[in-house]
Amino acid sequence: xxxxxxxxxxxxxxxxxxxxxxxxxxxxxxxxxxxxxxxxxxxxxxxxxxxxxxxxxxxxxxxxxxxxxxxxxxxxxxxxxxxxxxxxxxxxxxxxxxxxxxxxxxxxx
Amino acid sequence: xxxxxxxxxxxxxxxxxxxxxxxxxxxxxxxxxxxxxxxxxxxxxxxxxxxxxxxxxxxxxxxxxxxxxxxxxxxxxxxxxxxxxxxxxxxxxxxxxxxxxxxxxxxxxxxxxx
Numbered sequence: 001x002x003x004x005x006x007x008x009x010x011x012x013x014x015x016x017x018x019x020x021x022x023x024x025x026x027x028x029x030x031x032x033x034x035x036x037x038x039x040x041x042x043x044x045x046x047x048x049x050x051x052x053x054x055x056x057x058x059x060x061x062x063x064x065x066x067x068x069x070x071x072x073x074x075x076x077x078x079x080x081x082x083x084x085x086x087x088x089x090x091x092x093x094x095x096x097x098x099x100x101x102x103x104x105x106x107x108x109x
Numbered sequence: 110x111x112x113x114x115x116x117x118x119x120x121x122x123x124x125x126x127x128x129x130x131x132x133x134x135x136x137x138x139x140x141x142x143x144x145x146x147x148x149x150x151x152x153x154x155x156x157x158x159x160x161x162x163x164x165x166x167x168x169x170x171x172x173x174x175x176x177x178x179x180x181x182x183x184x185x186x187x188x189x190x191x192x193x194x195x196x197x198x199x200x201x202x203x204x205x206x207x208x209x210x211x212x213x214x215x216x217x218x219x220x221x222x223x
Contacts, residue, residue: 050210
């Protein structure tokens, strides 16, 4: 079966760094996405990885290891506005997105 | 960037009535659009894939006669919730595919059925 696992909730301090992990088992792989979703809003695109390695985009970076079925989203210099849910999604062989349940990130002052 | 709009952003309706939600790609053409439903504190659940000019493909467990999808043009897909019940109250989100690996979401429609 297809499965995406990520922690349910994480807490971090403003200004710190946090890493949100995602492991996956899917039928086929055409890339892994990270989305940010604030409460009551639709998801917004953060990153897309299809090759192994680290992609850096400002304060956010995303890493992929296809052999391990593993990705992480790294958030640096955390700000209060980063409090949100972070969704990991994998595109399967038909480019259909398989979604994780999301990780709720709580930022404390 | 690609912009997707949804209308209405929120709607309250009485049990037994039907509600139509529109999803538009504003600055690009989308042959494929997706409809999701999200209950509180849960992840997105794909309801159906909407392809322009053809019938939608529904996910297992989603009633196609209850959730009518029409993708009549390259910029518009509609979802009609027929004979709505309180358990249909949810956050409905559409997305439009630009390329295989690029998908943009609308702002969502919050439906409350009383």
